[in-house]
Amino acid sequence: MTVDVDRFTRVLAQRLAAIVPAGIHVEAGDGMLRYSADEHAGPSGTHMRDNFGVYGETDEDNLVGLAVQALDELQDYVSEATRDPWPGATRQPRPRAEIRDGALYAWYGDDGATVLGCAPIPLADLAGR
Secondary structure, X not given: OOEOHHHHHHHHHHHHHOOOOOOEEEXXXXXXXXXXXXXXXOOEEEEHHHHOOOOOOOXXXXXXXXHHHHHHHHHHHHHHHHOOOOOOOOOOOOEEEEEEOOEEEEEEEXXXXXXXXXXXXXXXXXXXX
């Protein structure tokens, strides 16, 4: 499978936008995930196109690695903007991702307990032409 990284960025932006708190925005553009907030924080982002390829030999390794990076950077952004350890109550749970059953799963959680997760992304939706 060859991944269309810009498509991955758009799809992941949609999934992340669906789980962030009100007042936080996630958008895709120019090979990046862009984060912004209505209050308390300037914009930030994750360089998706530039970082695809640094997490391993396979597209699957890179999808997982880049999803974890995006979750981690978004988590830091939201926690700073809201001044709470999002999405946890007292501390930040670990960002995680894996591929199973033909889809990319991305979530926050520790020791097998999911705190917050995105809708799975079917790998077929990310294929380049």
